[in-house]
Each structure stands twice: as C-alpha cells, then as structure tokens.
Amino acid sequence: MIVLLASDPVTGLASMLSQPFVRNALLAGTAIAALSGLVGYFVVLRGQVFAGDALSHVAYAGALAALAAGLDLRLGLFAATIGVGLLLGSLGGRAVTDDVVIGTVFAWVLGLGVLFLALYTTHSSASNGTANVNVLFGSIFGITAAAARTAAWIAAGLIAALLLIARPLLFASVDPAVAAARGVPVRLLGPLFLAILGATVGEASQAVGALLLLGLLAAPAAAAQRLTPDPWRALGLAAALAVLAMWAGLCLSYAAPVLPPSFAIIAFAAAEFALAAGYRRLRAPGWLAAPSGNRARPVHGPPS
Amino acid sequence: MTGLSWNLLENIEQLLSYHFMLNALRAGTIVAVLCGAIGYFMVLRKQSFAGHTLAVIGFPGAAGATWLGLSASVGYFGFCIAGALVIAALPRTGRRSSGLGGYGDESAVIGTVQAVALACGFLFVSLYQGFLSGLTGLLFGSITGVSDGQVLALLVAGAGCLLVLLALGRPLLFSSVDPDVGQARGVPVRLVGAAFLVLLAVAAAGASQITGSLLVFALLVTPAATASRLTARPGLGLLLSVLIAVAVTWLGEGIAFFSPYPIGFWVTTLAFAAFLLAAGYRWGLDQLGRRRLGGRLALSGSLSGAGSPAGGSAP
Numbered sequence: 313m314i315v316l317l318a319s320d321p322v323t324g325l326a327s328m329l330s331q332p333f334v335r336n337a338l339l340a341g342t343a344i345a346a347l348s349g350l351v352g353y354f355v356v357l358r359g360q361v362f363a364g365d366a367l368s369h370v371a372y373a374g375a376l377a378a379l380a381a382g383l384d385l386r387l388g389l390f391a392a393t394i395g396v397g398l399l400l401g402s403l404g405g406r407a408v409t410d411d412v413v414i415g416t417v418f419a420w421v422l423g424l425g426v427l428f429l430a431l432y433t434t435h436s437s438a439s440n441g442t443a444n445v446n447v448l449f450g451s452i453f454g455i456t457a458a459a460a461r462t463a464a465w466i467a468a469g470l471i472a473a474l475l476l477i478a479r480p481l482l483f484a485s486v487d488p489a490v491a492a493a494r495g496v497p498v499r500l501l502g503p504l505f506l507a508i509l510g511a512t513v514g515e516a517s518q519a520v521g522a523l524l525l526l527g528l529l530a531a532p533a534a535a536a537q538r539l540t541p542d543p544w545r546a547l548g549l550a551a552a553l554a555v556l557a558m559w560a561g562l563c564l565s566y567a568a569p570v571l572p573p574s575f576a577i578i579a580f581a582a583a584e585f586a587l588a589a590g591y592r593r594l595r596a597p598g599w600l601a602a603p604s605g606n607r608a609r610p611v612h613g614p615p616s
Numbered sequence: 617m618t619g620l621s622w623n624l625l626e627n628i629e630q631l632l633s634y635h636f637m638l639n640a641l642r643a644g645t646i647v648a649v650l651c652g653a654i655g656y657f658m659v660l661r662k663q664s665f666a667g668h669t670l671a672v673i674g675f676p677g678a679a680g681a682t683w684l685g686l687s688a689s690v691g692y693f694g695f696c697i698a699g700a701l702v703i704a705a706l707p708r709t710g711r712r713s714s715g716l717g718g719y720g721d722e723s724a725v726i727g728t729v730q731a732v733a734l735a736c737g738f739l740f741v742s743l744y745q746g747f748l749s750g751l752t753g754l755l756f757g758s759i760t761g762v763s764d765g766q767v768l769a770l771l772v773a774g775a776g777c778l779l780v781l782l783a784l785g786r787p788l789l790f791s792s793v794d795p796d797v798g799q800a801r802g803v804p805v806r807l808v809g810a811a812f813l814v815l816l817a818v819a820a821a822g823a824s825q826i827t828g829s830l831l832v833f834a835l836l837v838t839p840a841a842t843a844s845r846l847t848a849r850p851g852l853g854l855l856l857s858v859l860i861a862v863a864v865t866w867l868g869e870g871i872a873f874f875s876p877y878p879i880g881f882w883v884t885t886l887a888f889a890a891f892l893l894a895a896g897y898r899w900g901l902d903q904l905g906r907r908r909l910g911g912r913l914a915l916s917g918s919l920s921g922a923g924s925p926a927g928g929s930a931p
Contacts, residue, residue, distance in 0.1 A: 361723040362665075365730075412841045415664050416891050419834035423884025426756045426831070430877045444752060449738045523830075524738075527731025534724035572742050578735040582728050 328566050336460040337452045337573070341558045343467035344519045345528065349554030350474055351512045352529035353536060353547045354505060358485045362411065363400055363506060364529050367513040369418045370396045372522040373425035374514075375447045380431040385447070389514040397510025401503030450521035450574040452562070463518060470511055481505060482543055519558075520574040528554060531581035535588035557581040631873050639762045640826070640879075644865040646767075646774040647823045648835065652861030653781060654819040655836040656854050657812060659844060661792045664837055665726060666703055670817045671832035672730050673699040674824040676737035678754055683744040688754075689769050692821035700817035704810035756880040757828035759872050770822050777818050780811065788812055789850055826865070831880040835861060838887035845894035860890055 378388025561577030677695025868883035
C-alpha cells in the first residue's frame with residue numbers, strides 16, 4: 313500500500329504489472345468482467361436477476377460436488393450451471409412464475425452444497441481449508457497462468473456466442489410477441505440465453521465468487537440503463553463499466569492488501585451504479601416514474 | 617457420531633443429556649415457531665425477496681460485530697432491523713415488482729445491495745484475522761453455536777414478535793390479501809407493512825443463528841409453501857406452517873446430532889421433502905378432482921386458484 317501511494321503512479325503501476333499474479337488476474341478479470349457486463353445487460357432487461365441468483369446457488373453446490381467427488385472444481389461448476397440454465401430456460405415457456413417454488417428448490421440446493429462441503433472436508437484427503445471461501449467469494453489473485461488463459465478463452469467464446477444472437481435476443485426481450493410474429497425463434501433463444509448465463513455464472517464465480525457475482529451482473533447493467541436509453545450503447549457501456557470496476561478493484565486491492573479483491577470490485581461496481589442513479593436523478597427528476605428510460609429522450613418538435 | 621442405538625427413547629435421552637443440544641432445541645423451537653408464522657405471511661404478501669435480502673444482511677452484521685468484539689447476536693438483530701427499516705422507507709415503484717422474480721430494474725437494485733452486503737461481510741471476516749474457520753458456521757449454521765444468552769435473547773425477541781403478530785394479525789391479513797380494499801377501509805397499510813418487515817427481520821436474525829445466514833430462507837419459505845399446498849384457509853395454513861417448521865427443525869437437529877453432516881443440510885432437506893410430499897398430495901387431489909368432475913369443471917377449478925381444495929371448490 314505504502315509503496316504504491318508513496319512513489320509516483322507510473323512506477324507504482326509498472327511494479328504492479330511486473331507481478332505475474334497481477335497479470336493473470338488482469339487477463340482473466342478483464343475477460344470475465346466484459347462477459348458479465350454484456351450478459352448482465354440482457355439479464356436486467358429480461359428481468360432474470362433472480363435466475364442469476366438461483367444459478368449462483370447452483371454454482372456453489374456444483375463446485376463443491378465436484379470437489380467432494382475428487383474432480384476438477386470447474387467441471388462441476390460449468391456442468392451444474394449450464395445444465396440448470398438450460399432446464400430453467402426450457403421450463404420458462406410454462407408457468408414457472410411461482411417464485412416461492414423456485415426459492416424452495418434453491419434453498420435446498422444450497423443445503424446440498426453444505427452437504428458436499430462436509431463430505432469434502434471430512435472425507436477427502438486432498439482437501440484444503442480455503443476451497444469453501446474461494447468458491448463463495450472468489451480468488452482472482454490466486455488464479456494460475458493456465459487457468460487465466462482458459463478463463464479468457466471461455467469468456468471470448470461466450471461473448472462471441474452472445475453477440476451472434478444479440479440482435480434477435482434484444483428483439484425477443486423487448487417484445488416477445490411481436491418478435492415471435494416476425495419469425496424470431498423466441499422459444500429457442502430463452503434456453504440458449506440461460507445456458508450462456510449459466511456458463512457466465514460459472515466463469516464469474518472464479519473471479520468474485522458465487523455469492524458476489526450477482527453484483528457484477530446487475531450493477532454495471534443497471535448503471536448503463538440509467539445513462540443511455542439506446543440499447544446498443546447501453547450494452548457496450550455495461551461491459552465497459554464492468555471492466556472499469558474490475559480494473560479499479562484489482563488496483564485498489566493490490567495497493568491495500570487488507571481489502572479482498574472481490575470486495576473492492578463489487579464496491580466499485582456498486583459505486584458506479586450509485587453515481588449513475590444520482591446523475592440520472594439530477595438530469596430527469598421523473599426517473600422513478602419512468603424507469604424504462606423513455607422520458608430521457610424529449611421529442612424536439614414534430615417529425616419532418 | 618455418538619453411539620446410535622435401535623432404542624429411540626435411549627437416543628433421545630442421550631441427546632438431551634448434552635447442554636448444547638438442549639440449547640439448540642430450545643432456540644430451534646423458538647425460531648421455527650417464529651419463521652413458520654411470519655414466513656406464512658411473507659409468502660402471502662409475496663415478499664420472499666425481502667426475506668432473502670434481510671437474511672443475507674445478517675451476515676455482514678454478525679461478521680462486523682465479531683470483528684468489533686461484540687456478540688454476534690447484536691450484529692444479526694441490529695443489521696436486520698436496520699435493513700427492514702430501509703426497505704420499508706424505500707419508495708414503492710409498483711406493487712408487482714415486490715415479488716422474488718421482480719421486474720428488471722428494481723430487482724437489479726436489490727441484487728446490487730445484496731452483493732454489496734455480502735462483500736462487506738467478507739471484508740469484515742478477512743479484517744478479523746483468523747476468523748475464516750468461523751465463516752462456515754456464520755453462513756451455514758452450526759448446532760453447537762447457541763449460548764444460554766442467545767437462547768434468552770431469542771426467547772424475548774420471539775415472544776415480543778408473536779405478541780405483535782397477534783395484535784397485527786387481522787389488519788395484516790386484510791392488507792396482505794387486498795391492500796387497496798384494506799386502505800379504503802382505513803387499515804394503515806404502509807404502517808402495517810413496515811411493522812411486518814421488522815418482524816420478518818427479527819425472525820431472519822433469530823433463524824440465522826441456527827441455520828446460518830444463507831439457509832434462513834429455507835426455514836422461512838419452505839414450511840409456508842408446503843402449508844399453502846395443503847390448505848387455503850389462513851388459520852389452518854398458519855398452524856400447519858408452524859407445525860411443519862417445528863417438526864423439520866426438531867428432526868433436523870436430532871439427525872444432525874447423530875450424523876457427521878451439518879444441521880443446515882438436514883433442515884433444508886427435510887423441509888424440501890415435506891414440500892415435495894405436499895406438492896404430490898396436491899397433484900393427486902387435482903387428478904382425482906379432474907376425474908370426478910369432468911374436464912370443464914376441473915379446468916375452471918384449477919384456474920381459480922391452486923390453494924383451494926379441488927374436491928370442495930365445485931360450484
């Protein structure tokens with residue numbers, strides 16, 4: 313902390329970047345943040361924040377199930393989140409609006425996670441005490457070079473997949489009925505998007521942990537929505553804000569090691585949201601009445 | 617893994633000979649009664665998300681209190697009640713968005729608040745060096761964690777809560793079922809809602825000490841959801857919800873005592889099993905009613921509300 317603050321910022325930054333663990337964290341973190349921002353925008357737009365919350369519970373149970381079975385943690389993480397994402401999506405056409413039922417199921421899934429935790433810590437000879445903390449709260453400064461590269465490749469693939477379906481997905485999210493009438497495969501896009509969301513949850517939990525990833529999904533997206541009514545600009549802005557929060561969080565946590573990186577990242581993301589909400593309130597006092605953003609764009613005279 | 621014999625009475629005697637088990641059972645009973653009753657209203661009012669958020673807020677409270685050298689109970693109750701007052705003071709941007717799924721924007725705000733609360737809890741835990749081993753207990757509960765003082769605090773809080781709930785019962789039920797009509801009839805809907813959130817916070821804080829912050833939701837939502845599958849009558853539903861919560865907690869604590877697996881897992885699993893049984897029973901009744909009444913009547917019956925018994929709702 314003293315080193316970075318006492319010397320000038322350029323040398324401080326250079327010495328920070330000379331650390332391999334920081335470079336790994338930056339590579340993986342940037343990719344994960346960009347992915348979370350993009351996917352998060354659609355999550356907020358589609359009103360599926362609860363699905364993200366539910367999938368984060370699944371991520372915890374899946375990761376600890378893999379550990380208890382002696383497998384690689386990421387295997388369980390991705391298998392569980394993508395599988396449940398697909399399941400949620402394919403059930404979505406029918407009545408799964410009963411939030412109480414979803415809450416009941418996911419409360420139990422978290423209970424299963426505790427069982428796997430107990431199995432892992434009491435039965436596995438190769439258990440390490442920090443695994444539970446890492447799954448719950450992330451360990452981005454502990455990520456290896458190989459794992460960082462894998463995470464970056466997975467994130468790049470998921471971003472490409474998301475951008476490929478972005479246009480019809482946007483259409484289907486804003487007005488599903490009209491989109492379906494225009495021939496957009498709405499019923500296919502829902503499960504596909506939730507599978508991408510599941511994989512994103514798996515990715516993001518490596519950086520900020522299963523419990524905190526909801527902040528990285530929701531906060532930059534909600535901030536972007538308050539700053540611009542244009543969907544494409546908001547999409548890009550959400551990704552940019554998420555990456556910014558990631559960089560700022562990593563720098564702060566490196567400078568002040570007493571602050572865990574996942575805390576710093578979420579704190580910056582929430583601060584971005586608070587600033588955006590405050591800015592929006594100053595610009596347009598009626599935003600609470602029209603949260604969709606329509607009022608931010610006044611009509612200047614009649615159309616010619 | 618103490619000796620488990622085939623004699624049930626002997627097992628119970630052995631279980632009750634430990635002071636920590638007595639405390640766990642006392643605290644568990646208070647918490648279960650409270651969660652069963654308040655959870656029933658929570659489900660009725662579609663405020664599951666508020667319950668989830670309040671439960672989660674207990675974690676930074678307890679971690680912060682431990683870091684400052686205070687009792688964890690102070691942190692649980694202080695943070696949960698403060699959180700309830702904040703949620704009650706927030707402007708309501710549309711009644712429909714108060715459910716768990718919510719509408720995009722408002723649930724994004726709640727999700728952000730939740731993540732920040734959890735992140736702060738993690739910060740407090742890492743600031744308090746060497747506390748990481750206590751993290752699991754704080755999040756997922758532990759059977760040995762309840763002290764005499766906590767039982768006393770729970771008893772006072774629980775009794776107070778139930779008295780307030782009793783006094784609040786009728787206007788609360790009225791304003792939960794139909795807020796507009798309640799308002800028109802002179803029920804102070806907002807005040808009742810705020811008071812209910814504080815009760816919910818006390819129940820969540822109390823339950824956090826048994827099941828941990830992350831699993832409180834199971835005790836609040838699952839018995840109530842199970843009861844609402846079994847009956848549509850409010851009084852009976854409330855009673856069933858409390859009975860299921862108490863049964864699940866007693867059984868969970870008893871099994872956890874004899875097994876190497878954590879109490880949180882047993883309580884959530886037993887509660888979920890009860891829910892599955894009730895959902896199956898409901899489904900069976902619906903099938904029977906459909907066969908008996910024929911297609912059209914059964915269709916209108918199942919559309920008019922899942923809570924009403926299929927056999928009795930025939931016009």
